Amino acid sequence: MKTGYKVSDIMTASPIKIESDSNVQQCAEIMTKQNVGSLIVMKKGKFIGFLTDEDIIHKVVLKDVLPSKITVDKIMTPLKDIVSIEPDKDIYDALAMMKENDVRRLPVMKSNNLHGLITNKDILRIQPDLFDLVADTLDLREEKRKLNLLD
Numbered sequence: 537m538k539t540g541y542k543v544s545d546i547m548t549a550s551p552i553k554i555e556s557d558s559n560v561q562q563c564a565e566i567m568t569k570q571n572v573g574s575l576i577v578m579k580k581g582k583f584i585g586f587l588t589d590e591d592i593i594h595k596v597v598l599k600d601v602l603p604s605k606i607t608v609d610k611i612m613t614p615l616k617d618i619v620s621i622e623p624d625k626d627i628y629d630a631l632a633m634m635k636e637n638d639v640r641r642l643p644v645m646k647s648n649n650l651h652g653l654i655t656n657k658d659i660l661r662i663q664p665d666l667f668d669l670v671a672d673t674l675d676l677r678e679e680k681r682k683l684n685l686l687d
Contacts, residue, residue, distance in 0.1 A: 585612035
């Protein structure tokens, strides 16, 4: 189901960036101040990774690590492990990719260059009739969580 909207039409063209040697405390402060759930991680002007609020929860808070004592490069998802999408793809493709990979946001890349960031919220703001696809993902996460609680 194509929507007619390209990823480049609705992506955030200038996502918030952080240097890889910044500490996690600084990242959390920026995320809170900017009201975002992720940061683009840079090193010497190059995109090297992605940090999400979930990374902070799972890799810092749950492990009782002091956020001011650990740098973002220790907990980020490195570029080689990041699922991304090209700017000319349809937003339906982006949402399907998010669902397939169980992620809420995708860096927008072309020729190994970062062009922006797209989130499921960006898509739903423009195309709310795609909510069912997002809701299916949420239902699957909830079922998975319930099964994990039974183990």
